Amino acid sequence: MRHEYPVIVIGGGHAGAEAAWAASSVLGDGAKVALVTMDASKIGAMSCNPAIGGLAKGQMVREIDALGGLMGLAADATGIQFRMLNMSKGAAVRGPRAQCDRHAYAREVRRLLSTRPGIEILEGSVDELVVERGGIRGVLVRRVAGSGGGAHGRGDGERGAQADSDPILLRASAVVLTTGTFMRALMHTGLRRTPGGRVNEGSAVGISAALRSLGFELGRLKTGTPPRLRRETIDWQSLPAQPGDAAPTPFSDLSPEALAAGRFPALPQVECRESHTSERIHELIRANLDRAPMYSGQVEAECGPRYCPSIEDKVVRFGDRGSHHVFLEPESLETSDVYCNGISTSLPEEVQLEIVRALPGCGRAEVVRYGYAVEYDMVWPHQIDATGETKRVRSLFLAGQINGTSGYEEAAAQGVIAGLNAARRALGADPATLGRDEAYLGVLMDDLVTRTPREPYRMFTSRAEHRLRLRADNADERLTPRARELGLVCDRRWRSFEARRNSLDSIRRGIAGARAEGMPMIDWIRRADPGAAEVAARLEAAAGASAPLERGAHPSFGIGAPSRAALLRLVDRVVSDLRYEGYLRRQEVEVRRQRDAERTPIPVDLDPSKIPGLRREAVEVLHRFRPTTMGQASRLAGVNPADVTLLAVAIARARRAAAE
Numbered sequence: 266m267r268h269e270y271p272v273i274v275i276g277g278g279h280a281g282a283e284a285a286w287a288a289s290s291v292l293g294d295g296a297k298v299a300l301v302t303m304d305a306s307k308i309g310a311m312s313c314n315p316a317i318g319g320l321a322k323g324q325m326v327r328e329i330d331a332l333g334g335l336m337g338l339a340a341d342a343t344g345i346q347f348r349m350l351n352m353s354k355g356a357a358v359r360g361p362r363a364q365c366d367r368h369a370y371a372r373e374v375r376r377l378l379s380t381r382p383g384i385e386i387l388e389g390s391v392d393e394l395v396v397e398r399g400g401i402r403g404v405l406v407r408r409v410a411g412s413g414g415g416a417h418g419r420g421d422g423e424r425g426a427q428a429d430s431d432p433i434l435l436r437a438s439a440v441v442l443t444t445g446t447f448m449r450a451l452m453h454t455g456l457r458r459t460p461g462g463r464v465n466e467g468s469a470v471g472i473s474a475a476l477r478s479l480g481f482e483l484g485r486l487k488t489g490t491p492p493r494l495r496r497e498t499i500d501w502q503s504l505p506a507q508p509g510d511a512a513p514t515p516f517s518d519l520s521p522e523a524l525a526a527g528r529f530p531a532l533p534q535v536e537c538r539e540s541h542t543s544e545r546i547h548e549l550i551r552a553n554l555d556r557a558p559m560y561s562g563q564v565e566a567e568c569g570p571r572y573c574p575s576i577e578d579k580v581v582r583f584g585d586r587g588s589h590h591v592f593l594e595p596e597s598l599e600t601s602d603v604y605c606n607g608i609s610t611s612l613p614e615e616v617q618l619e620i621v622r623a624l625p626g627c628g629r630a631e632v633v634r635y636g637y638a639v640e641y642d643m644v645w646p647h648q649i650d651a652t653g654e655t656k657r658v659r660s661l662f663l664a665g666q667i668n669g670t671s672g673y674e675e676a677a678a679q680g681v682i683a684g685l686n687a688a689r690r691a692l693g694a695d696p697a698t699l700g701r702d703e704a705y706l707g708v709l710m711d712d713l714v715t716r717t718p719r720e721p722y723r724m725f726t727s728r729a730e731h732r733l734r735l736r737a738d739n740a741d742e743r744l745t746p747r748a749r750e751l752g753l754v755c756d757r758r759w760r761s762f763e764a765r766r767n768s769l770d771s772i773r774r775g776i777a778g779a780r781a782e783g784m785p786m787i788d789w790i791r792r793a794d795p796g797a798a799e800v801a802a803r804l805e806a807a808a809g810a811s812a813p814l815e816r817g818a819h820p821s822f823g824i825g826a827p828s829r830a831a832l833l834r835l836v837d838r839v840v841s842d843l844r845y846e847g848y849l850r851r852q853e854v855e856v857r858r859q860r861d862a863e864r865t866p867i868p869v870d871l872d873p874s875k876i877p878g879l880r881r882e883a884v885e886v887l888h889r890f891r892p893t894t895m896g897q898a899s900r901l902a903g904v905n906p907a908d909v910t911l912l913a914v915a916i917a918r919a920r921r922a923a924a925e
Contacts, residue, residue: 267385269436270299271691273404274684275391275472276443277302279673280665282309282374283334283680284441284687289383290333291688291752298688299435300378300386301406303447304466308386309339309374311673312446312463313490314604315367315596318516320350321724322674323360325705327740329677330517332685332706333753335377336677337516341523343369345535345598347513356841357733358726361514366532366597392471395434396479400659403436439660439687441653442472443680444667446488448642449473453558454635455613462639473642480657481648485565486721487640488671489575489609492617495631496601499593504538504626507592512830518741518761521831538593540624542576542608547587549623550580553616564640573671573723575638576608576620591624602633611638643669646713647890652696653683653710656891660690668713671721678706685751697751700863702731702856704744715890715900733845733852738838741765765835772839776800779807790843797837804836863896867912868919876915883908 272288274281277300285300292298302308317340318326330337344363351359378384393405447462447469460468477483513530515521523529554560557577574582579589591607605624610617614635621630646668649655653662664683665676686696699707708729713722726732735743745762748754754762781789781803790800842849873879873887886903895916899909 267297267299268434269403270385271296271437272439272441272684272687273299273301273435273437274441274443274687275301275404276445276447276665277305277308277386278310278312278443278445278665278676279336280443280445280676280680280683281441282378283329283336283677284443284662284664284684285378285384286335286381287333287681287684287753288441288688288691289381290755291685292383292691293752294383296383298384299437300384301389301391301404301435302386303388303390303469305375305386305388307371307463307466308378309371310463311365311367311370313488314594314606315365315370316362316594317344317365317370317673318360318362319674320358320360321705321726321728322672323350323362323516324726324735324737324740325674325678325709325724326516327361327737328704328706328744329674329681330519331740331744332681332748333755333758334677334681335374336674338377338519339370339373340365341515341517341520341529342373342531344513344530345532345595346509346537347515347530347534348509349514355844356736356738356837357845359737360726361516361737363516364509364535364537364594366599368597368599369532389433390469390471392432392475394440394472394475394479394658394661395436396658396661401437401440401661403434404440405432406435407432438691439662441662441664441680441683441687442667443663443665443676443683444469444472445676446639446641446666448667450639450641452637452639453564453611454637455556455558455611455616456561456563458563462641464634464637476644481655482645483642484645484669485640486643486666486669487559487564487638488573488666488721489611489636489638491576491605491607491609491636492621493596493633494593494603494605494621494627495633496595496603498629498631499538499603500626500628501538504540504593507537507539509534509536514834518745518765519758521761532598535595535598537595538626540591540593540626541588542591542620543623544587546620546623547580549616549619550577550612553612554581556613556616558611558638564638573609576610577612593626605636608636610636612636641666643667645669645717647717649714650893651682651698651707651710651714651897652686653679654686654690654696660687662687666721669718669720669722670709670713671723675709675722675724678709681753682706682710685753689751699744700860701729702734702860703747704740705729705735708735711897711900715892715897716902717890731852731856733848736841738834738841742769768832768835769839772804772836775804775808776839776843779804781807787843790840794844795840797833797840800840801833801836859896863894865895865913865916867893867895867898867916871915871919873912876911879908879911880905887912 274285285298288298326336340363343365345366346364348362389406389408391404395403450462450468452459558564594604596602596604617635621627655661662683664679701707776786779786873884882903886901892898
């Protein structure tokens with residue numbers, strides 16, 4: 266094992282895997298990225314619902330893929346049900362979602378990481394950060410007892426962190442910390458408390474103390490998970506079915522190759538089932554609130570996820586509701602475990618069993634694993650900037666739930682940004698960020714550093730003011746060229762992008778030169794609102810045998826049904842562009858107007874307390890958040906337009922003074 270790396274990533278969850286992958290891409294051949302995790306067999310584990318994507322989250326997965334990331338590839342390879350959500354609405358708010366095989370997904374993430382010789386996986390627990398002259402210089406790692414120290418370790422997955430006594434110093438130019446829900450983690454089921462961030466896994470205790478000693482302000486959040494049931498004990502056929510799409514849409518831009526070869530979806534597809542709670546269940550919950558950790562005062566954390574609340578929270582907050590949906594979702598083709606989406610709970614086991622058996626279709630259900638809540642330490646994200654780098658310690662990056670977010674997709678998105686910039690730090694390059702007008706990833710990072718969520722943050726389309734631009738279908742056009750410049754995109758992906766771009770250009774030329782119903786096809790599309798299949802048929806009829814949309818098409822389109830589905834998705838993208846064209850044109854004007862202010866840097870040595878006329882509240886907020894640009898400052902709560910004007914004057918004055 267080496268003792269010095271350009272980048273060290275701590276944690277093997279979704280953020281850690283993406284951070285290691287992105288850093289390795291940027292650093293290139295010959296450089297080694299260390300991925301340190303307590304249990305290598307748990308890399309890529311899906312702790313909660315084994316689903317990827319959804320509304321806004323699906324857009325982020327597409328963006329992660331466009332930036333060369335792992336998540337879309339892993340989801341496509343292991344999805345057992347694919348659905349495009351919000352199909353009755355416009356393309357801007359549609360979201361791809363896949364129910365994945367939880368075991369296959371984790372294996373696929375580990376397999377993908379193993380294809381990178383530049384990623385070295387080490388088993389151990391990090392208790393101390395080595396900081397010298399204000400910058401990170403390495404970490405102290407305690408090796409896991411019995412670990413071989415390599416990519417496989419013991420791999421039994423049934424132990425906590427049993428660390429050896431002698432720590433090893435690993436030096437690095439940059440460190441990415443992705444501890445997930447493991448920092449000083451406690452699991453709760455009823456009045457029983459168990460140290461750990463996941464069942465049968467340990468708690469990272471020392472890292473919290475290390476961060477506090479460096480002056481970081483920590484918080485305490487909680488999340489939860491529902492019980493899992495044995496499918497054979499559910500009256501499956503009596504419940505309403507929730508099928509997937511007949512023609513699934515892949516997440517990754519590389520998956521059309523598998524689509525054309527008939528290898529997508531790669532796994533057999535399943536149906537989910539729908540059940541619901543009742544007033545009887547709600548009464549049972551109310552009668553046992555004193556035994557629920559959050560209501561008994563046992564849990565230290567004040568806030569859980571607002572948009573994925575426990576069933577206890579739902580019953581208390583929505584007392585007028587007589588029932589809540591419960592979706593029964595198979596977790597794997599390898600087991601009969603079923604995830605009860607909608608009844609996350611930490612009530613005692615005997616109460617959980619009563620709740621489950623009162624659900625329609627579940628009168629004889631057996632519980633495979635009971636639900637639990639987990640509370641954990643996190644770092645309030647006003648202490649990082651939009652690159653993921655901390656403001657207190659240079660070259661130390663944070664990504665994932667340590668920043669107060671919830672969800673695999675939010676974690677993976679931060680991992681890409683942090684891994685990219687950690688590698689750029691190691692290379693001595695300038696940091697890279699994405700704007701709110703460029704990507705949901707830009708919205709996410711900006712929200713974290715300017716709004717400091719007081720509860721686990723979740724992405725929604727409503728958070729993105731430029732969502733007409735930020736569709737799931739055009740993520741590659743928005744981000745892949747930039748990712749190529751940054752070194753995130755491999756040659757294979759770039760060739761795929763260029764071929765797809767050529768196909769889009771040929772479709773656009775075909776539409777521009779064709780007529781339909783006695784008018785230019787562009788006008789017909791805007792007036793008649795046709796589907797992609799009808800537009801494609803009109804194009805082919807207008808062009809004859811050599812339809813322009815086929816010239817320069819991606820080689821994987823080939824001939825037959827899979828190629829047709831891939832081609833129709835490109836036609837649908839062009840049609841969506843035309844439908845939104847007027848709105849996008851107006852939005853582009855606004856984006857250009859905001860861009861100068863958005864990217865105007867604030868000098869690091871500018872003291873807000875020395876700005877004449879600036880309100881005390883604004884001074885305090887600017888000191889606390891330390892925004893790096895005028896755009897960030899303008900979005901801070903407590904900073905009004907007059908404050909922004911005074912700040913702009915002060916920046917201009919500082920520039921003139923520096924130039925003299």
